Every structure is written in C-alpha cells, then in structure tokens.
Amino acid sequence: MIALAAFLAAAFVAAEGGEELRLFQTTGEKDFREIATSGFTIHPYPAVESLDVDAAVASHPFLALGASLTDASAWILANMPPERRDKLLRELFTPEGCNLGAIRLNMGASDYSTGLYCYDDTPGDVEMKDFSLARDDEFLVPAARRIKALRPDIFVFASPWSPPGWMKTSGLMIGGSLRGEFMPALAAYFVKYVQGYAERGLRIDAVTPQNESVYDTGGQYPSCTYSAAQEGAFVRDHLAPAFRRAGLDTRIWVHDHNPKVKDIPRVMELLGMPGLEDSVDGVAWHFYCEPSCATNLPVVKAAHPKIRFYHTENGPHVILEERTELWWAARVFAMLQNGCEMFTSWNLCLDELGTPATGAHLCGGFTVVDSASHDVAYSPQYRLFRHIGPFVRRGANIMEVKGSRDGTELILFRNPDGEYVLVVACDGSLVRRIQRRRLVVKYRGKYKSLPLPAGTWSVSTLVFK
Numbered sequence: 297m298i299a300l301a302a303f304l305a306a307a308f309v310a311a312e313g314g315e316e317l318r319l320f321q322t323t324g325e326k327d328f329r330e331i332a333t334s335g336f337t338i339h340p341y342p343a344v345e346s347l348d349v350d351a352a353v354a355s356h357p358f359l360a361l362g363a364s365l366t367d368a369s370a371w372i373l374a375n376m377p378p379e380r381r382d383k384l385l386r387e388l389f390t391p392e393g394c395n396l397g398a399i400r401l402n403m404g405a406s407d408y409s410t411g412l413y414c415y416d417d418t419p420g421d422v423e424m425k426d427f428s429l430a431r432d433d434e435f436l437v438p439a440a441r442r443i444k445a446l447r448p449d450i451f452v453f454a455s456p457w458s459p460p461g462w463m464k465t466s467g468l469m470i471g472g473s474l475r476g477e478f479m480p481a482l483a484a485y486f487v488k489y490v491q492g493y494a495e496r497g498l499r500i501d502a503v504t505p506q507n508e509s510v511y512d513t514g515g516q517y518p519s520c521t522y523s524a525a526q527e528g529a530f531v532r533d534h535l536a537p538a539f540r541r542a543g544l545d546t547r548i549w550v551h552d553h554n555p556k557v558k559d560i561p562r563v564m565e566l567l568g569m570p571g572l573e574d575s576v577d578g579v580a581w582h583f584y585c586e587p588s589c590a591t592n593l594p595v596v597k598a599a600h601p602k603i604r605f606y607h608t609e610n611g612p613h614v615i616l617e618e619r620t621e622l623w624w625a626a627r628v629f630a631m632l633q634n635g636c637e638m639f640t641s642w643n644l645c646l647d648e649l650g651t652p653a654t655g656a657h658l659c660g661g662f663t664v665v666d667s668a669s670h671d672v673a674y675s676p677q678y679r680l681f682r683h684i685g686p687f688v689r690r691g692a693n694i695m696e697v698k699g700s701r702d703g704t705e706l707i708l709f710r711n712p713d714g715e716y717v718l719v720v721a722c723d724g725s726l727v728r729r730i731q732r733r734r735l736v737v738k739y740r741g742k743y744k745s746l747p748l749p750a751g752t753w754s755v756s757t758l759v760f761k
Contacts, residue, residue: 315739317760320687322621322679324724324752333758336742344745346738347699349716352708354693355633360451361685362398362640363388363662364609365443367409368652369644370435372661373442376670382442384663384672388644389447394678395685399443400608400640401436401500403456403489405469406507407517407655408643410435412469415489419462422481427488429496440498449690451638452493453502455552455580455608458518459485469518479530483538490539490546502547504580504608505531510553510562517655524565527551528572536575547577549606555592556585567600578604581636583627590630597635605635611642612660612675614650621676621755625705625721628680632694632707641677648673680721683757684709687717702733704748715761724752 319333340346373381387393404414418426429437444450458469459482466472474482490500509522522530531548539546550572551563563579566572579596583589593605610627613619628639646652646661653659664673674682688709695708695716709717722733735746739760748754 315742315760317744317758319746320683320757320759321749321754322683323749323754328679328682333746334744336737336739336744336760338742340738340743341736341745344702344734344736345700346736346743347697347701347706347708347718349695349697349708349718349737349739350741352695352697352710354710355696356635356694357637358632358688358692358694358709359606359637359690360397361394361681362396362400362451362638363644364400364402364408364611364640364642365436365439366402366406366643367432367436368646369408369661370439371410371652372645372647372665373439374435376665380670380672384645384665385442385446387672388663389443389450391686393685394681395447396681397447397449397685397690398451398453398638398640399440399644401440401452401454402507403454403486403503404458404460405518405654406457407513407653407657408646408659409654410652412518412654414458414460414469416460416485417462422478422484424481424484424488427485427492429489429492433496437493437496437498441496444498451501452498453504453547453549453606453608454489454500455504455507456520457507458520464520470515471512471519473521474526474530476526479534480538482530483534486535487538487542487544490544491542500546502549502577502606504549504552505535506552507609508553508582509551510559513655524562525569528566528569532569532572532575548575549578549580549608550576552580552608553582554585555581555583555589557589557592560592560595563596564599567596567603573600573603576603578606580606580608581631583607583610583631587626587630590627590634593631593634593636604637607631607636607639609640609642611662612677614658614660619676620723621680621753622705622721622723624677624680625719625755629705629707629719633696641681645672680755683719683755684717687757687759692717699738700735702735702748704733704735706735713761715759718758718760720746720748720754720756720758722748722754722756724749724754 463478464472513519641662647667
C-alpha cells in the first residue's frame with residue numbers, strides 16, 4: 297500500500313479552484329494512458345443531469361479485486377522465463393498494472409489443474425496422518441510466495457472442488473456427495489490445509505466449504521454436491537468448531553455459487569439455520585448469469601444485514617467475443633454496487649487454448665500466455681481492472697450516486713482519505729451520430745464535463761479530491 301500511496305501522491309496536480317484531478321483512459325485505439333483534462337468550474341450544465349458526488353451515499357467497504365491462482369495458472373507461471381514471469385506478476389499485483397489485492401487458491405484439483413489430486417488419498421485416514429501439501433509445493437506455493445513478496449497484504453482465500461474421494465458417496469473426486477460420517481474428517485482436512493500454508497508463510501484468510509456446491513459436473517471434473525442442510529451442518533457443527541479448537545481465525549464463506557432467482561432460497565435456508573450466522577463471515581457468489589441477477593443480493597442482505605458478500609469467480613472465455621470491457625463493467629459494477637466487497641476473476645493466466653484443464657469448459661485466462669513465445673495478451677477484464685486496482689484502496693467506500701449515465705456503465709468509490717475514483721465504461725458503437733456521450737460530475741458545488749471518445753469503446757478513470 298505504501299507504493300500505491302506514493303504513486304498517487306506523486307501523480308496528482310492541482311486544477312482550477314484547488315481540486316486535484318487526473319484522468320486515465322484506455323480505448324480500442326490507445327492503451328492505458330493518462331490524458332490531459334480540464335478542471336472543475338462553478339458553471340452548471342443545465343441540459344445534463346449531473347452525477348451528484350456531493351449527495352453520494354456510502355454503501356459498504358471495498359476489499360479488493362482478485363483472480364484465481366489455480367494449479368493451471370501456477371504451472372503456466374512456473375514455465376515462463378523468470379524475467380517474463382516477474383514482469384507479468386508486477387503487472388498483475390502492483391500499481392504498474394492491475395494492483396490485484398486477492399488471490400483464490402484451489403484446495404486440491406479443480407477443472408483447471410494439471411491433473412487430478414487431493415491431499416490425502418489414504419481411505420479411512422480420518423486423523424489426516426497422511427495429509428500432504430507436497431503437490432502444492434511444486435507450483436502453487438512458489439507462485440503464491442512470489443505474489444506475496446510483491447503485495448505483502450495480499451488477501452488469500454481457498455476453495456475445494458472435491459474432498460478426497462474416499463469421503464464421498466461416489467468414492468471418487470468426480471461426482472457424489474460428502475458422506476455424513478466423514479464431516480469431522482473433512483473439517484480436520486481443512487485445518488491441516490490452513491496450518492500447512494501458514495507454515496509456508498502464507499496466511500489463508502478465508503475458505504469456502506465447496507466450490508459450486510449445487511453443481512454436478514456430469515462426470516467431467518472434480519465436484520461434490522451439498523444440500524443447504526448438509527453444507528450448513530458441516531460448517532456449523534464441524535468446520536467452524538474445528539477452526540476454533542485449532543486457534544484459527546480463518547473466515548468461512550458459504551454457497552460459493554450464483555445469485556440466480558432459483559439460488560436465493562438455498563442461501564436463505566442456509567443462513568436461516570440456527571447458529572449458522574455465528575459460524576460464517578459471509579456469502580461467496582459466482583456470477584455466471586445476467587447483470588440483473590445482482591439485484592437478488594439486497595434481498596438476502598435485507599434478511600441478514602450482518603452477513604457480508606464476496607464475489608469469488610467469473611472470468612474470460614476462449615471463444616465468446618461478447619465479453620468486452622463494457623460487458624465486464626456491467627457485471628463487475630453490478631456485483632460491487634449490490635453488496636459485494638470484492639470481485640474475483642477466474643484463472644490468473646492460461647495459454648492461448650485455455651489450458652491446462654481437466655474439465656470441459658472453455659474458460660480463458662485473465663491474462664493469456666502464449667505457449668511457445670511466452671508473450672502475454674491482456675483480456676478485456678484485465679483492461680477494466682486496470683482502471684480500478686491502482687486507484688481504489690482497501691477500505692474505500694463503494695458509493696451510491698445518482699445522475700445521468702448517458703448509456704455508460706459506471707461506479708464511484710471514495711478512498712479512506714476522501715479522494716474519489718469514478719470509473720466509466722462506454723461502448724463506442726452506441727455513440728450518437730450528432731452528439732457524443734458525456735458525463736457531468738458535480739463535486740463541492742462545482743462541475744466537470746467528461747466527454748467520452750466517439751467511434752471506439754473506452755474505459756476512463758477520473759480521480760479527484
């Protein structure tokens with residue numbers, strides 16, 4: 297955070313009237329850059345409804361933007377030339393690039409691993425005598441350590457795609473459900489995992505009991521289905537008590553899946569279980585659905601106001617070209633504005649084919665590393681995150697702001713020192729022939745017109761105080 301503060305402090309210059317502001321922009325024609333901009337004026341624009349920063353209301357705190365350091369991503373990093381790997385990690389975890397503040401680890405194999413594995417393959421080893429993180433020591437742990445060296449305050453959380461197969465009804469890592477008699481053993485498995493990472497200098501700040509606990513992968517890759525009652529009983533009666541006995545303050549986030557209308561009753565059932573809220577910190581959400589799904593989050597928040605929300609997975613695609621900067625802005629901003637404290641991408645890096653992979657999905661990398669040349673390509677999601685991460689600090693408030701958006705997607709943050717960060721995404725194809733899209737920002741009784749590029753998509757960040 298010291299490097300980020302220095303970066304911003306050195307960057308600001310006073311504008312007309314004493315306000316300090318800077319404008320950064322990426323378009324279809326120009327990479328991320330700072331561009332000159334005029335200051336605020338006392339004169340209003342009567343034809344445009346201003347974005348009223350003066351009347352904006354703080355909603356909830358911002359934790360971080362993040363990405364998943366999957367086994368596949370760690371393998372990609374391990375196979376890059378050291379100087380290229382280090383440059384990429386700086387672009388991901390420092391203000392030189394996205395300044396990501398969180399990583400998600402897979403506990404055992406996911407659908408983006410170099411093979412299927414867990415940490416204890418000995419049937420009936422309920423005391424975890426044969427538990428071993430040796431597999432993670434090969435790729436994941438070294439990558440996580442490099443990231444922590446660049447970003448010492450990195451927030452680390454982890455999710456399993458499956459318990460060891462011998463704990464499940466299927467007897468396999470793929471398919472099936474957790475057998476009730478092995479709930480204490482699985483809790484011990486989690487404890488060993490958190491303790492093992494701590495011994496390696498890596499604090500696990502949070503865990504989810506299961507990735508996508510209602511999704512059966514049809515025999516394609518590791519999974520384990522839980523009913524709400526099963527997940528709640530495991531967390532309340534086994535996982536949370538096991539953490540307490542071991543002296544661990546690792547947070548527990550339940551659900552770890554979508555906020556579709558059909559998913560909300562499950563979440564409400566989970567949180568409504570007696571004693572469950574005392575055992576968990578929040579709900580983890582994925583976002584494989586339309587932006588309107590985000591409006592289901594306040595329904596849960598209204599019933600359980602103390603529960604916190606975290607977005608834990610949604611990333612690029614190898615083929616779907618619709619996932620543009622504007623497409624991502626609609627989803628990232630919707631989840632943050634409807635209660636989530638962070639937004640996490642999926643694979644931190646993959647190759648041009650979206651591999652290594654053990655599953656059938658065509659997910660793409662947040663960054664794409666060419667398998668032959670090791671050249672790096674940056675996804676539209678990266679380009680959007682690039683406009684948030686270097687400027688929005690942990691503990692900032694996500695603000696509710698009213699005013700004309702003129703067909704754009706936008707979000708407003710207020711940093712702990714009172715500085716504001718406005719991020720705007722615009723699709724140039726929607727620009728009118730006669731009039732360009734623009735925003736007018738009202739701040740401390742003054743006004744700034746922010747014209748947006750015509751004929752090209754754009755992402756803009758206006759930082760002011």
